[in-house]
Amino acid sequence: MLAAMPRPATSPSPPGDAPARDRGDACPGTLRLHRADDGSLARVRVPGGLLTAVQAKALGALSESLGDGELHLTSRGNVQLRGLGPDCGAELADRLGETGLLPSARHERIRNIVASPLSGLDGLGARDVGPWLSELDALLCAGGTTAGLSGRFLFVLDDGRGDVDALGGDVTLLAQDDGTALLRIGTAPATARIPGARAPRAALLAAETFLEQASGTGAWRVPDLPGGARSLLEEVVRRLREAGPGTVTTEDRACPPDSDGPATGVVTGPQDSAALSVGIPLGRIAPAQWRSLTETARHRGVGELRLTPWRGVVVPGVERRQAARSLDELGATGLVVGPGSPWTGVGACIGRPGCAKSLADVRAQAAASVGGAGLLPVYWSGCERRCGHPRGEWVDVVATPDGHRISLVRGEERGAPVSVPEGPGGLAAAVAAARRGRG
Structure with a gap:
């Protein structure tokens, strides 16, 4: 019988030193494939998670013709193709380029932008961040540094x-009701209030300033900087004030602790339209499921x-009278498609046989334990790296050499962790007890 699940300590452990990087950034992309046990892996950056129906159809076709047939969603709203052959790189790049999914070979791995998925759809939020998304992506792809x-x-x-503010970005823009934006660096509470029209360029400036301060330190992200987020923000604010008109002020605004994202189901908007919000079990989409999504978007949405x-996945622009049926x-x-699904809240890394470390x-x-x-x-997680793990409150299950x-x-x-030995039975019950918050 599993002992009662210990509650977390009342205070976080002290932060450590900035991690030392003894190798280059090996993060995969579409031009730099990663060799996995189930074949090569390509990670296609999809800024803001936004795909046209044509692009979505092309991704599905690529996965079926070059990979394992499935599409794998990441915790940043990107797409991974797995099971790719070792010699498919040129064809993959050409076909992605034809659909607009590879606008810049030099910048393809750095187009990591997440955006509020329901922005402009449900009447909530301070503004539609779609224009920010388009401008920031264009600025990143045009930038030399x-x-x-x-x-x-x-x-x-x-x-x-x-x-998405709760996801802990390196550079965050948070829209405000008065038309301004708050610029956050890392997860520090200090922010800079800037005119909304200047927001994308402010984000670009923050990234460029980060690169200057990170030079020679091995820092890949803001938490790695020896000077920390506040020092970087102070320098960005100074440069913003020098760069042009518009009041730039600083204020503290705590980062939200966590978010579950859009609820699954029909999302109604201010006009006679709706959006469909669906969850993907374990982030893995079979060909028939992807075709259903793309056909829904093409025929009944925008x-x-x-x-x-x-x-x-969110499908915008569905007519309200068709939403329930769709x-x-x-x-x-x-x-x-609803909160009652046993898959709600269940996630996992790729595990065996795809990952040699698992x-x-x-x-x-x-x-088997939903x-x-x-x-x-x-x-x-198949190993201690916990690739793709969530934020906020969650039950962490890690495979070990002798169990979990x-x-x-x-x-x-x-x-404090509880160990479950290898063997038949017991694991599902132990996980269920932990998810209920008791032994």
Whole structure:
């Protein structure tokens, strides 16, 4: 019988020194494929998660013709193609370029931008951040120095509702009701209030200033900087004030602790239209499911899909009278279309057989232990790296050489782990008990 799940400590552990980097940034892209145990892997950056129906159809076709047939969503709203052959790189790049998914070979790995998925759709938020997204992506791809950013550096565009602000970006723009924007560096509470029209260029300036301060330090992201986020913000504010008109002030605004992202189901908007929000079990989309999504977007929506950082998909522009029927059709393919799904809150890394570092087939274990609705989120990891793990409060299940280790995580705080030995039975019950918050 599993002992009672220990609660996290009441205070976070002290921060350590900035991590030393003894190798270059090996983050995969579409021009730099990663060799995995199930073949090569390509990570296609999709800024803001925004795909046209034509681009979505092309991604599905590429996965079926060159890879394992499935599309794998990441925690940044990007797409991974797995099971690729060793010699497909040129064809993959050419076909992605034809659809506009590879606008700059020098910058393709640094186009890491997440945006509020429902921005401009549900009448909430302070502004539609779509124009910010387009401008910032164009500025990044045109910049000479921005190509030096690592593939891990993250830009966040929050429309004011606080959903993606909680993801802990390196540079965050947070829309305000008065038309201004707050610029956040890292997760520090200090922010700079700037005119909304200057927001994308301010984000670019912040990234360029980061590169200057990171030079020679091995820092890939803001938390790695020896001087920290506040020092970087102070320098960015100084440069913003010198660069042009418009009042730039500083104020403290705490970063939200966590967010679950858009609820699954029909999302109604201010006009006679709706959006469909669906979840993807374990972030892995089968060909038939992807075709259903792209056909829904093409025939009943505005020809667009929005991938979310919570491994979900939003289909905008569906007529309200068709929304319920369209949602049922997507649910029939195995997608999550309502909060009652047992898959809600269940995540896992790729695990075996795709990853050589993994100690277990954690996706199969997660599928066998989905439990029920209304439980704490759980994330299964095949090794200590915990690739793609969530933020906020969640149950951490890590494969070990002799079983699994389960602990409760709340932000930066982690409870004492409980070990579950290798063997039949017991694991699913232990995970279920942890997700209920008891032994």
